[in-house]
Amino acid sequence: MVKSIFKKQDKGVKLTKRGDRRNVFRIQRFKNDHGFQIYALENSAEGRKIFIPRFVFGRFRACVKTILKDEISKKSPEPFEYSASFFNRDYFYFKSSGTDIDNLIIQDIEEREGSSGYITVSRRSLQALDQLLYSDKLQHPNDVLEEIISYHKLFQFSFMKGSKSITSDLALRKDILQSIERYTPSLAQKVILDNAGKDDGKEDKPKQRPGKAAAKRKAMANLYKPKLGERFNEKDIRVDYEEIFGGTRVSLTSSSDTEDAQTAKGKRKKPLLSQFAIPLPATEVKAFETGKFYFELSPEEASEFRDRFINDRSAEFFLGFEIVDALFTYNRSIRTFRFPLYYTKIRIRESGRGVYLESLQDGLIHLNHLALANLVEKFSETIAGVDQVDRFFKTLLAQDISVDRLNDRVHLSRHLPVKEAIFDRTREILLGYQDENGKGGILGDLNVKGIECDLQSVYLYRAPKQLNPIDQALELDLDQINAVAHQSGKRFYSSLLGRFLTPEQETDVQHNQGDFAPVLWMPGALPQSTRNLVDRLDQHDIVLLEGPPGTGKTFTIMNLLLHCINSKQKVLIVSDQKAAIEALIEKLQDYLIGDDRGTPAERKWKDLLFSAIKVVDEVKTGEQSLPDLVNDLAKSFKVQEIETGNGINSENLEKKIRQLGEKIEKLKIQISNKMTGYMGE
Structure with a gap:
């Protein structure tokens, strides 16, 4: 018996923001009949609207924010053209031409059914549109955050418990939904x-004994x-x-099926x-x-x-x-x-x-x-x-x-x-x-x-759920982060994660530049890629470093670790692969020990290294409670506080380094002048 006893509810979001009498913006979120969430953005003063798919909405409003910062802030208006793209495909054009410099045209390239094809926004009203698109009431903090959470949960749901690494051989679950x-x-x-x-006729049917025919009819009936x-x-x-x-x-029908049924009957x-x-x-x-x-x-x-x-x-x-x-x-x-x-x-x-x-x-x-x-x-x-x-x-x-x-x-x-x-x-x-x-x-x-x-x-x-205490805690954290992001967009945008996922908001919360490496404590001549990374770390709170095998990621991480140790900063390095941690430790030992390997000094170098770092290559989760697990992890990560050597003053050392650099530059100039004198211009 089936009953429809519930009333239909409209969960669409509708918001309005007024710029001036010619710019009154309305936005509404709804689900289309293809199963996707869509935003209808309308300038009701001119009676035009466009449709923005949810998956490109983040790019759309980031483009509005960029135009507001880079173009509208200029003292004298200039023509410009931007596009909102996703996977190398343009969805919207933003254009202000010299013939109509006071207004911005936002063109819907796909022109979905019901779309006007474009809307007009005055430069003075773009701030109001920006506020509407980033409103807390819209409850749309960041698409990337939601995709990360969805992917994580799908990954946890899809693979067997015990799969330790995303890049290792994984076993798909076979116990559910099939x-x-x-x-x-x-x-x-x-x-x-x-x-x-x-249709086959009765004369072709082989004769069967009464007992077998009755048994077959009973089997077919069942x-x-x-x-x-x-x-x-x-x-x-x-x-x-x-x-x-x-x-x-x-x-x-199969005799084995009958045997299975008889076996099942015998079970209590x-x-x-x-x-x-x-x-x-x-x-x-x-x-x-x-x-x-x-x-x-x-x-x-x-x-x-x-x-x-x-x-x-x-x-x-x-x-x-x-x-x-x-x-x-x-x-x-x-x-x-x-x-x-x-x-x-x-x-x-x-x-x-x-x-x-x-x-x-x-x-x-x-x-x-x-x-x-x-x-x-x-x-x-x-x-x-x-x-x-x-x-x-x-x-x-x-x-x-x-x-x-x-x-x-x-x-x-x-x-x-x-x-x-x-x-x-x-x-x-x-x-x-x-x-x-x-x-x-x-x-x-x-x-x-x-x-x-x-x-x-x-x-x-x-x-059946198959999450251990760590996974359960992570699930809870992700849900709480997502809930906070939806309830308070401003709080999310000002967080470390929010600034990374919404870089267009970066100037709203100023980053303290130069905090990471005012002085570089890394050995030897550094490749340009490492120098670029350090510059980015000085300018941003989070930097994503990506590269295929053999491009020097482990070498770069080693240099960053040495820099943090020497500048009295703490750093946590994690990996889903034990081999990656082992490779990093091996590089550190090779650097410190060098030609002293096999000599009595090797032991001293290793003691020095492991007094500064702590390697945790195995975490026992088991079935213990989450508080006990956290306490065990805290003990595992306990590291000795690093002290600088006796009599060493970092400010004096930095001053001496600068003085040596200045002397080197002077010597270079002297050498260059003498070479020019001997060989001519």
């Missing part, structure tokens, strides 16, 4: 098979029992059994279920009128639901739809790799036999990357030097979806409700058309017999 089981055809397939049997909540959809993708299994010695306690079919139509889920759903179970189903599915209340629960069956043969029987093509995270509440479901992420659905990756990995041919999973996802994410003149691509996540044509096109890309046995799309090369897709059935899925 299963391998005996294939049970739907009732619709039984009708097809029955009709095919009638085989075609309807699934809970089973419905039919004209767009369902089904396979032609005669085409894919004709001439093979396989059966829809039935195993927990990782999935549970529910009487909720997928069309209601896709409509997503409120994000809340309700259904009722029979007494037997309700008991099984409580005892075998939701008994682990600490687990995470998901709702999945568009159920895929990838069919293959095993021991003369048909098996299926079954998974939902889409899933969304939910909260479950019980009320007797009634069950309430509530979306936890405002209708955010994910393409089931875990099951697709495992499917491709399990059923692809092995080719030397080819990562089949990587190739599959690159192909998938490069596919275009054109609906209603709007060019789109396959995305791993969208927000419900989504136009049905988006789901249709995605299925066609993956599976092909209805008469191709699910082998007409980019999954067609897999070593499976056929692939079906049930568009109406809906399942609940259980995923």
